[in-house]
Amino acid sequence: MPAELPLLPLVSDCGNCFGLCCVALPFAKSADFAQNKAAGTPCRNLAEDFRCGIHTELRESGYTGCTVFDCFGAGQKVSQVTFGGVDWRRDPASAPAMFAAFPVMRQLHELLRYLDEALALPAAAPLVPRLRRAFDDIDALTRGEADALAALDVAGVRAGVSGLLLEASELARAGLPGRRRNHRGADLVGAKLRKADLRGANLRGTYLIGADLRDADLRGADVTGADLRGADLRGADLTGALFVTQVQLAAARGDAATRLPAALARPPHWTA
CATH class of the missing domain: 2.160.20.80 (E3 ubiquitin-protein ligase SopA)
Structure with missing residues (x-):
């Protein structure tokens, strides 16, 4: 496991990712995608530098689904922290573990993004210690080994946070007028x-x-x-x-x- 990095932004940073959303995830030919793609198979538009070859023309090219996806920073976390900057092309043996870790990391980063917002809500101040503890606990999970990530009960983690986020929401909405x-x-x-x-x-x-x-x-x-x-x-x-x-x-x-x-x-x- 590489040395820990500071908390990375909870938004996509494609320049520090190995195109994981374009490889790890499957998609089916539909109104959102112009072709079928199996999980673990690189999209035909993925370039050698891990960038999208049609990034500026995704909607026009039939890939609307790509324009409405955000990994919340999970891609760069898996690429640069979990696997220490060694990509799946240079180390093909790492590919299965990397691709399995990515969707789990994405869900954890989504929860971190919600908790980060909840921590900034003035009305949720009474919940700050619990929100901070939940944030730190999930952040620690994101820094685990790839095998631990893949085996994680994400549904359980989400269930444990959902009620807390709802409490923050109810406090923030309590002062609004009307029904x-x-x-x-x-x-x-x-x-x-x-x-x-x-x-x-x-x-x-x-x-x-x-x-x-x-x-x-x-x-x-x-x-x-x-x-x-x-x-x-x-x-x-x-x-x-x-x-x-x-x-x-x-x-x-x-x-x-x-x-x-x-x-x-x-x-x-x-x-x-």
């Missing part, structure tokens, strides 16, 4: 929610595929794991929305009038 709707896990596929008042709503795991959320008020809503593929967010207000990821925004539609949490960027494919 805080609970749509947790609801099927709202294609729902007509234009101009809906969803301030402080619980939308954790909600299916909002293709939903009309134009001009909806989502301030302070908890959207942890909400499926926003094709959702229309034009003019919607997500100011202060909790646990929004760049992936969710990239999967949705929006425009210049869509208001976002300060830490997130407007996807380049959104309309002006």
Whole structure:
């Protein structure tokens, strides 16, 4: 095991990754991918330097699925920490272990990203010791050996953190005005929610595929794991929305009038 590095950013750094998402993960020919690819097989667009040969034309080339994926920094952690900077091309024997560790690391880094956000919520101050302990425990797991990562009960780890994140969410949403709707896990596929008042709503795991959320008020809503593929967010207000990821925004539609949490960027494919 190489010497530990400081905590790496919880966002993708493809320049320090060995193209793991383009090799380790499978995908099927569909509206999101132009071809089938088996797990452990390099994508045909992966270059020798581990960069994507069609990165600037992914959507036009039929690889929309690639544009809505974020490893939350797991790729560089596996590449540079777990395997000490030795890539699977130089050491083919390491490939199976590297590819098995990557999806586990990705889930752990996603949890770290949520915990990091929860730690910054002023209303969640009473939970800081528990949130910090959970963050440190999961960070320690990410620095384990590849075999330990592959054997990890990620579902158990996630279950142990989920309740704590919900507590932080409830504290953050408690001070918001109006009725805080609970749509947790609801099927709202294609729902007509234009101009809906969803301030402080619980939308954790909600299916909002293709939903009309134009001009909806989502301030302070908890959207942890909400499926926003094709959702229309034009003019919607997500100011202060909790646990929004760049992936969710990239999967949705929006425009210049869509208001976002300060830490997130407007996807380049959104309309002006």
